Amino acid sequence: MTNLNKFSLAMGVLAMSAVPAIAQEAQTMDEKINAGFASATGWFVNFIFAPLPGTSFPWIVMWLVIAATVFTFYFSFVQLKFFKHAISLVKGDYSDPNDAGEVSHFQALATALSGTVGLGNIAGVAVAVGIGGPGATFWMILAGLMGMASKFTECTLGVKYRNEYEDGTVSGGPMYYISKGFNELGLPGGKILAVLFSIFCILGALGGGNMFQANQAHAQIAGILGDYPGWITGIVFAVVVYAVIVGGVKSIARVTEKVVPFMGILYCVAALIIILVNYDKIGWAFGQIFDGAFTGLGVAGGFVGALIQGFKRAAFSNEAGVGSAAIAHSAVKTKEPITEGFVSLLEPFIDTVVICTMTALVITISGQLIIDPASGNYVVEGGKIATVGGTSGVSLTSAAFASAFSWFPYVLAIAVILFAFSTMISWSYYGLKAWTYLFGEGKTTELIFKIIFCVFIVIGAAASLGPVIDFSDAAIFAMAVVNITGLYFLMSVVKKEFNSYKSRLDSGEIKKFEH
Amino acid sequence: MTATLVVGLDGHGSGERAVAYAKRMAELIGDCNLLIVYIIEWSPYTFQTPEENAERHKRREEEIETALKRVVDPTVKALEKDGITAKGIVRHGHVADALNAISLEEKAEQIIVGRSTASGIAERIFGSSTAKLVMSASIPVTVVG
Incomplete structure (x- = not known):
């Protein structure tokens, strides 16, 4: 065993053993973590979600919507015109x-998807529909369609400006394209933005990519086994993640990478069956979605509430404009960076337009959201739509599926745990890339981040959903603030690539290969 | 006109028998090139972690180097020593598809492969590849038992 291995083992054992040692007083431990966490992150959350002056509309949601709209028009609806070409590339x-x-291209897409498809599609949609009503689905789909253009822009840049090292490995992502791209265009401030992005990316990796996942995985396991302290789940997860990212136990990751797509397909098939069995309600459900999108159907905040929830959850689920996918996509081998942009635009489509919509339809059709028979509007209690059994988040989705298949909550629980795990593995990599951008590549610096990542799994599993989801959203949206700023300055670079590729494709210079 | 024969290697005994047969054919034909091909079984549709993707290029180079060093180069050298013109190629892909594609690119007359005698999973994989090659190849295939 090398010294480094010994050091990593010692650090790992220390990190893992520290939490249970403190947690001798059992139950109060979760509460202490929770209170401390909420007070430490509150200011950050408040700033990111501050409403536009004189309205209740968070400025950050507006920021994402405007960006997606700008990219959609700037690239003249690339998501529609090149959709077929993207499938051809995959x-x-x-x-x-x-x-x-x-x-x-397929592998890069699948890897990026396994980082995004997960809790956002199951729990996130339930949160959106539970607060914003079925109308939130309409805005979610719209955000997904528009977000395809944002994803296209960032992933093209991710491949174009990635670092290729002598040993054949690659590193890419917004921190690289912002600093290198700004330099190339002679713009100042690239380095500062890249550093800022890296800081937010680390926070996002620890928040949405870690704590939120651990939290919801614990909720699922506790739902089946009965209530027990969250830090226990946290430690189990932390040990397994540690084994994969530090111990290099690739077999665990490999099994997950194979089971996750299978779970994704199973989830969609189950949703489709429920939707088809209730075919007589499909028209009504879409009616609810369209009516709710503009009137709110009595939900808290009316149509603005539905819109905010839809856009928020879509962004959290497909991460378009956030910059994370650019890190995952930058490993692909291609002579044309733009081709990876085309491929990546399928991601928000699969993630949001297809999978999220299915979840939303199942929840709407299942009748879990209580409607006041007198007015036809949803019954709102404490800012949320009242549900059968008072469920929310994953448990709302679970209850909706259970209304058709009583055994489905068990499958869903396994799916959530596996999704959570694969998302954690993906985000540990995104966070690591941001970390090494800040502190340099090297075994010890990498190890420090990986240990911090594992400790946060325990904190995430122990904290309650509210503060965790707020912090996760805030950190991920903070990445979007920096990333989109960079994209505005660099979109002309993508446009050049786009025009050149398009003319060569039209002239027949770029041809299909015979396989 | 020079004839080209493609020989598929699998790093086992059956590949050696295929080479021995190809060598005999080359001697009989006279003006003949042997193309020694080693296919690393690989699919573009597998699922990988981001870290595996980032290291993929490096791994690919290593895989090609190992295959060249251990299997292909020694075979090519041995053939050249015996006065046969030979060239080595290593490529990733499905064995049957890649062997056929290379044969078409090189305008080969025939593909020569060994029938694997190895037991277990290896036999299943290579065995089915041989069968698939026989079924789908665009040029004649000789399977050496």
């Missing part, structure tokens, strides 16, 4: 057989 029609063995 199928490998344009891949040079001599590049076989490199990361394929």
